[in-house]
Amino acid sequence: MKTLIKKIKQKKELQTIGDAYVLSTIKKILAQNPKLKKVVEEKRTRSKEYKEAIKKVREKLRTEYGMFSENLSAREQILNKKNKNLAKELLSLHPSTKERLEMYPHIYKKIFAITGKPKKILDLGCGMNPISYPYMKTKAKYYASELNKKDCEFLNKYFKITGINGKAFPLDLKKPLLLKKIPAVDVCFLFKVLDTIEKKGHKLAEEIIKNVKAKWVVASFATQKLGGRPMQYPYRGWLERMLERIGYEYKIIKEINEIFYVIRKEVKLWDATPKK
Ligand SMILES: C[S@@+](CC[C@H](N)C(=O)[O-])C[C@H]1O[C@@H](n2cnc3c(N)ncnc32)[C@H](O)[C@@H]1O
Known part of the structure; x- marks a missing residue:
């Protein structure tokens, strides 16, 4: 898992995300994709599925971790609402x-x-x-x-x-x-x-x-x-x-x-x- 986390965090905008958070996202993605899970468990790092797993985890991190990615819309939207629970x-x-x-x-x-x-x-x-x-x-x-x-x-x-x-x-x-x-x-x-x-x-x-x-x-x-x-x-x-x-x-x-x-x-x- 450490290698997979490292690989996922090679993208600049994901580097500041904690390893524990990346790991929990990996687990979520793999639980939804048994095929990818098998490939990751077997450490088939060169396979198409392994690369797909990396892509899916990165996608999820980018949307969830809005603060440090290019996806800034969630926080902007909340800020513009100016509500009590801001x-x-x-x-x-x-x-x-x-x-x-x-x-x-x-x-x-x-x-x-x-x-x-x-x-x-x-x-x-x-x-x-x-x-x-x-x-x-x-x-x-x-x-x-x-x-x-x-x-x-x-x-x-x-x-x-x-x-x-x-x-x-x-x-x-x-x-x-x-x-x-x-x-x-x-x-x-x-x-x-x-x-x-x-x-x-x-x-x-x-x-x-x-x-x-x-x-x-x-x-x-x-x-x-x-x-x-x-x-x-x-x-x-x-x-x-x-x-x-x-x-x-x-x-x-x-x-x-x-x-x-x-x-x-x-x-x-x-x-x-x-x-x-
Ligand atoms: C785990 S977050 C903690 C954020 C915040 N201090 C908190 O506790 O809620 C680590 C923070 O360090 C920032 N960071 C990482 N490398 C940095 C650097 N070289 N200079 C300044 N800040 C950096 C990240 O952008 C991120 O906001």
């Missing part, structure tokens, strides 16, 4: 944010209980997450960055329609020095981003965390394995070791499908009694 409907379009729908009403409360209510927020590799702004219960200025321009244009339209004081702009996180050019903020979100952009090692994660001008960085990670089963050990040991080495303290918030590291960039011992 945020909820838009968040349902994308797997990461859909999964968080139950969590959104309480997760920001938990995060801000640690960081304090921010006046400025930066959301890196933001996807659809900025749509969840109403759940933050804040009037904070919101900076959001995504890889492609179209997603940013859409988010800026959403900010305008909803009156949110926000600005979305394109930024490639593989160039972490660019982070120095972004205004300083209180809290920076890195939700499910570090696992997405790093394939080998964690140098980039370290550069991003160090370079971003924020008092706090909140990095989150999926806690489900490929196929949807929960990870036995959902913590990111590499991140904990790195933070200890560079001297940043952190607290962990563990939710059902996601783990959040709330990282303090300013040096302060959590339990130290304030000096008089």
